[in-house]
Amino acid sequence: MFHAFDTSGLNKPMKRPDWMALLARAPLALLEQGLDKQSATEPSWLRRPETGLYMVLARAGGTGERFNLGEMTVTRCALRAGADVSGLVGVAYVLGRDHRQAQLAALADALLQDPAQREALNTKLLQPVRKHLAMLQTQRAARAAATKVDFFTVAREVDGIDEEDGA
Amino acid sequence: MKAEHLQQVRPAFHDPALGSQAVFRAALNALSHPGRLNHMPRVTDLPSHGHGSAAVLLLTMVDSECEVWLSPALENTDAAAWLRFHTGCPWAESPDLARFLWVANGDALPALNTLAMGSDEYPDQSATLVIEVDAASEHGEQGTSAFSLRGPGIADMQSLSVRGLPQDFVE
DSSP: OOOGGGSOOSSSOOOHHHHHHHHHTOOHHHHHHHTTTGGGSOOEEEEEEEEEEEEEEEEGGGTSOEEEEEEEEEEEEEEESSSSTTSOEEEEEEESSOHHHHHHHHHHHHHHTSHHHHHHHIIIIIHHHHHHHHHHHHHHHHHHHHTOOOOOOOOOOOOHHHHHHHO | OOHHHHHHOOOOBSSHHHHHHHHHHHHHHHHHSTTOOOOOOOOBOOOSSSOHHHHHHHHHHOOTTOOEEEOTTTTTSHHHHHHHHHHOOOBOSSGGGOSEEEEOTTSOOOOGGGSOBOOSSOGGGBOEEEEOOSEEESSOOTTSEEEEEOSTTOSSOEEEEEESOOTTSOO
């Protein structure tokens, strides 16, 4: 759910997998807000949003046999930003069935590939997403911390005389 | 698929259901009437390489379980990226492993006797060859391979002439 690359380093350049991972978890409201003007135009679709299932595989403890944990609903799409052939292609895979969310995430992916727009989008769209994810993580940690139980063992006093008797 | 290949990909069917049905109908007509010329409906955006009709036919027929072999002129072009992106087809290492083969205009045909023949139990496992030619006509023309076809799907006799096939195509 949360990854080390979610925090933006000041000096390290942002790579495409980083922002795609952020966009995949960005809630719709933040996407709409960050892309307000750009999201109004109808993109040219390479692959319209389609919803399907992914089988999630898991492995207990990292060493156990692989098993099917369960299926997840995923919506994906690919589009070209802008009407002409030179427009950048963006791709998105998001959890759930929200076509609009997948569309906006793909649009953001396309626009972020344009170096001229990257900085502005980073501030306007990705930073709020990072903040939102950090908040989720804090909430989750706090919920987990509330259930924490400290176990302690009182050292037993050993009765030396009994032991000698038994011997 | 690499990002630079994806960047070249064009859209496919304008309407996936109706488009693929129209192409499938055209293919069915063509196969049930050997030698009769059919027009492929224009229902997709096309890649810049390869012939449109071949591209549309393969787009309709191929899926993620069909190994496809492309002739050298098509390999690593936007036609390859387009077909791969929209169908998810794997590429065959060599012609004999392919279920569908797409031979561009001017490229040499792979040796036909090496292609998958299917078996008596599963004749459907044979390879399907999609060849682009310069021209085809139901009447004789100069400088063409001419055929007189008889058999299932043909009432009496069907003549067909094709320009762009190698001389030894039928032997």
